[in-house]
Amino acid sequence: MADRTQDRLIRVDMTRQSVSVESFPDKWKRLGGRGLSARILLEECDPTCDPLEAENIFVLAPGLLAGSSAPTSGRLSVGGKSPLTGGIKEANVGGDAGQDLMKLGYRAVIVTGKPADPDLRFGLVVSADEVTVVAADEHKGKWNYPLIEDLAQVYSGKASFVSIGPAGELLLAGASVACTDHSQERHPARHAGRGGLGAVMGSKGLKFFAIEAGGTPARKPVDKNFFQLSKKYTREFVAGPGQEPFPKWGTSVICEEANSIYTFPYKNRVEGRSPDVDTLDGMRIVESFETRGGGMHNCLTGCIVKCSNIVHDANGEYKTSGLEFETLTMLGSNCAIAHWEDVADLDRLCDDVGLDTIETGAAIGVYMDAGGMEFGDAEGAKRLVREIAEGTEIGRAIGNGAVTVGRLKNHHRVPSVKGQAIPAWDPRPLKAAGVTYCTSAMGADHTAGLVVDPGMAPEEFARTSQESQILNAVVDSSGFCQFLMPNIVEIGEFYSTFLGESITREEMADMGWQCLEDEWEFNRRAGFGPEDDKMAPCMAEDVIGDEVKFVWDVPDDVVASAYERFEVREELFEMRPS
Ligand code: SF4
Structure with missing residues (x-):
């Protein structure tokens, strides 16, 4: 043993x-x-x-x-x-x-x-x-x-x-x-x-x-105060405002809100709002629980948030789970596919074939935009995902992502950074998130440092992006789910009691920064340079919005300033993942 x-x-x-x-x-x-x-x-x-x-x-x-x-x-x-x-x-x-x-x-x-x-x-x-x-x-x-x-x-x-x-x-x-x-x-x-x-x-x-692991018990902390801390945190979280309505119903129910701030991209992002938001909104999934079954669950042992949905079909049979906002957006509105049930089918197909729903939705959106298929063709999209599993020529192109499809179709509008498709959260209204997409070693990835603040002052773009990137690096190193929304101070308390050594909040922030430095250094050695930190040109060309217009217009030097560490301020320690 x-x-x-x-x-x-x-x-x-x-x-x-x-x-x-x-x-x-x-x-x-x-x-x-x-x-x-x-x-x-x-x-x-x-x-x-x-x-x-x-x-x-x-x-x-x-x-x-x-x-x-x-x-x-x-x-x-x-x-x-x-x-x-x-x-x-x-x-x-x-x-x-x-x-x-x-x-x-x-x-x-x-x-x-x-x-x-x-x-x-x-x-x-x-x-x-x-x-x-x-x-x-x-x-x-x-x-x-x-x-x-x-x-x-x-x-x-x-x-x-x-x-x-x-x-x-x-x-x-x-x-x-x-x-x-x-x-x-x-x-x-x-x-x-x-x-x-x-x-x-x-x-x-x-x-x-x-x-x-069988019935192997949980790992033991060095300091028994860890148990009290876990209980207190759980009690306060369950009693607190974090339970209503998000994450109670998961990310799928924020479509309406995202649509209102022009970050519910439509037709390969030529629009920031979808006319189909009502039939895509995850609240329709929540409503289906009553007649079809399904509901919310915790995707991992010990999760107190339980933001993951279990989605049933019209016959009450399991169809998929973890049907998130990003999937409803990228395989739904981005492809002008109007109904959440079609997106649920696509989500199941992607999970089964083993595909990123964001990249696949973006790739199908580019394919549709380039004339390969009509926007809104849900059955055609499902066929394409099956073709990925079969390894047909177009299936392989879609499965290799949006940039590959853009090249194949010689299409100009390919929303991506560093070869990775931009997720649902749009960098035109959410410019600090755009700075994250440009400077993260991961490319366009909202989990690297999402900032949802469409009214942010320009002088805050780089600094807030950097703070969000540090926070998310700490969270993603801890094992905590971002949807628990812990801050750096709280994570530091868990670390200190678990390891039995005092770790200051500044040291926690330094660990997050070191993670970013390690990732950037890997990319530098791989040959990445400032020329790779560019937002896709279409984000600077395609204007979205109605009364207020949004376009990507953040200067390169502002983007680059996210690489220089700002002086640590109190806001970093109070910040929670978006
Ligand atoms: S671990 Fe995270 S994603 Fe999974 S159910 Fe819990 S909060 Fe949701």
Whole structure:
């Protein structure tokens, strides 16, 4: 039986299909999740490598507090060099894999190499007793849902799974990494979506991870005050205003509000509002619970927010879950697809094929805008997603993302930064978010530092973007979900009691900044420069808005100033994730 009191890390060499388990280095003690992934990649991965070759590294790194009794703290960071952007990537995901890895004492899984035969498939089975690579050829080409049904027959009833669908096996740059959620059925509905990390996992020949934590208890803190802190935080959160209406009903119910501030993009972003907001709004999903069943749930063990919806069809049968605002926007209004039920079908298809719904929605939007298909053709869009799984020419183009489709169709309007499609939150009304898209090492990624303030003064764009990026780096390193909305001070209190060492709020902010520095440094070594920090030209050309007009007009020097650390001010410590 392994000694769980010692933190460990798993190294997997997929060239030899060998595994070693090592003590977790003391120098990384305060690192978890995104910060740990960034440090591993900076120290061990050649930034100039081909993302789909043996030299790239695929990382699973649970947040520092994952597996503990801190509420909503079990998020998992998936990392690697992105085949979509060519830069460093971290995609953060719920489900139980992060919790289970940490309960077993594994702070990270580092996968290197690739099998000589690309047709072979493998799984990595992680339990308290051993870590083994197993043959998985029988699962080749399986979609995520049937794959998990089959794996659930083999591995214990409490195992959690990390998997890829056909998109990852086809090495497509829009491929996601799926994690099973906390439901009885273990739906593969939580996705580390952005940046094509599913293709990196696929390039290693890995079809799945099975993590068998069984009834392993939660990790123990050094300082018992941690338990009181967790209870107090939970009590105050449940009693407080954070429960109404968001995140009570999840992100899907903010369509109306987003539409009102011109960040509900329509028809490949030529408009900022959709005429179909009423039939896309997630409140229609909430209303369906009464007659169809479904409802809200926690996607990972110990989540007190429970913002994840479970969506049923008209017959009361499960269709999908985790149908978020971003998906309703990018696969809905962005493609002029008018009804949430069609988006629910597309969400299920993307989860099953293993695709980022943001990139896929953006790619289909570009395809429609370029004349490949009529805007609003929901059945055509579903057909396209199926074609991604089949690997047809257009399917592969869509599966490789918006920039690839733009190139294929020689189309001028491709809303992206650093090769990654701009998410729903629009940089024209939300300019500080736009600064994040330009300066984040991740490219256009709202989870890197979203700021929802359309009336912000221009002198605040860079500074607020930077503060939001620091905060989100801290949150994504901790294991806390952004929807819990913890601030840096609160996270610092959890760190201090969990590790048994006093960590100041300034040190917490410095750790967030160091994470950004590590990511930027990786990209610099990969060859990125100021020329890569450009917003897509169409954002400066296509004006949106009615009485008030919005266009991207933030000067380059303002964008660049987000790289220079501003003096830390009180607002940083009070800030919560948007
Ligand atoms: S807040 Fe929502 S997304 Fe986050 S862990 Fe809980 S259910 Fe999952």
